[in-house]
Amino acid sequence: MSSNAGSPSHPDRPEAGTPPMAASPLTRAVLEIDEYASGLGWDQPARLFALVDTAKLRTQEPALAAQLGLDDAAPGASVPSYTPIEQDELPAGTALDEFLATIAWPSAVTGCALTVERLMLPPSAEGSVPHGMSEKQLAKWVAKHPERQEVRMTVAVLRDGARESAVRLREKDSPTEVLTGPDLVPGLAEALAATFAD
Template sequence: MSNATPGTSPLAANPLTRAVLEIDEYASGLGWDQPARLFALVDTAQLRAQEPELAGQLGLDEDGDEPAASLTPIEQDELPAQAPLDEFLATIAWPDAVIGCAMTVERLMLPPTAESSVPKDLDDAQLASWVAEHPERQEVRMTVAVLRDGERESALRLREKDATTEVLTGSGLVPGLADALAATFATD
């Protein structure tokens, strides 16, 4: 496990937005063509109080200057390469100390103007191949986070506009992935 970013988190008013931007910055530092990454989100003050040794390993000293109600992203073990993300996420159960989770994943996207040209009756593999060959395709890194209480936040970074100032944020940018992450907190 590692803290998403050893430095300071980007400026944002909302703790979840700060966590998403921190994870995006961390993923950006690793470069493109990376596997999906999963993060637990924990309350920073609670982590310091309950797990001081882990907090120290993550660089969260007692005199930290994190804002009130800050979240600390903790990267989880590598995701299995063979398992589809939705199937893998369906197997996750978080301990009570985890108040949210986040994931970064890279995908190819098409602009809305290309939607009308998508051939009908393609299976998933054929559609993926068609998108990969489309001249208007864009590589995008999506960072999506959800809290147990239902709050959501997302960040999108296009490979062709790979700059912190070009990252888009919003709660509804990647609803499918947000739903899958929220389901990891569902109680039966």
């Protein structure tokens, strides 16, 4: 597990523009990663995160917890249940599904998350998609479609099967306009869950 200096901020230290606290710890982790990615701007590469249990991290890896700013919480202060730790950059030119198939997580990792930007069409445009196109041809066709929308998807899964995702439209780039739910990006959630398969 590697850590980059650019790890996300933590919800126990809210900043201006930070989304409101979500009920589920996994939802909070997804929104934290979404907010971190938002701070980097658009047109970014996919980013992969390990999710670790914050309490275990503080006791088992105190130096890493200190580096992430998790050791200075006041007694009784709220700390996130899952700490996202950004992994090394994904290799350029490798298809995302091929890359995810190569991942094996150590037992200390409770879950993982990925943030990725994509072009999507609204449901009203799906009927006009030509049949028989390769993935590359389809991507070019969508990129030229007048109703295309740029989105950033953040998807997280836990070893126990729990899932959460957040979707942010580029045209509505605001923390209050982030859609969350466990089944928003099922294909990506399945690919991430497969990284925990034995």
